[in-house]
Amino acid sequence: MVEQMLNPVTEAKRQAGIDHMLKAARRFVMANGLDATMDQLAEATGVSRRTLFRHFTSREKLLAAAFATGMDDYRHRLPDYDGDLDGWLRETCQAAHRMNAVIGPGFFELASRSDLPTDLADVEHRRRREFRDAMSDIARTAWAAAGHRGRPPKSFTGTVTAHLSPHFTAALVIDAGETWQTAAELAYAAIIAALEVPAL
Structure with a gap:
């Protein structure tokens, strides 16, 4: 009986x-790149290599699991539509760009390398699919909330996708020397303009 009570706690x-x-591990790889060694990951996580290998049979499986859990968090951190198009769209742009702002070299390596090991390639394919699904959901919600009928045109979905992408945030922060908040404001303005409704 006592053993059964301890199992859930354990x-x-x-x-x-x-x-x-x-x-x-995800934080370290995002900041330092995909070529992090198990020694570096052990130091970053505060556990031994042996402990890492006990839970993950390879470095690639550890990295794949780390990125996969990050993707699960992404959708949960975007706001649900609450009936207020302007407020929801502003919050969505801010949430997306706030998350994008902490993405580092590891993410861009994952998104651009063609030589990824199978586990990481699978995670990257899933990330792209889930990101596109999230952007399609945002586009459909905004399109309907603005009073449009039917599915949004591809050009509108493309506008949402491009302006909420980590690449958009990086371009503003790195290339233009702006902040993620500026990226969020520009994304909001572009999406509102593409909806053909006046900014509220």
């Missing part, structure tokens, strides 16, 4: 440890 602690490892 499992919760084990899962919390795994979540910590994945978050720390």
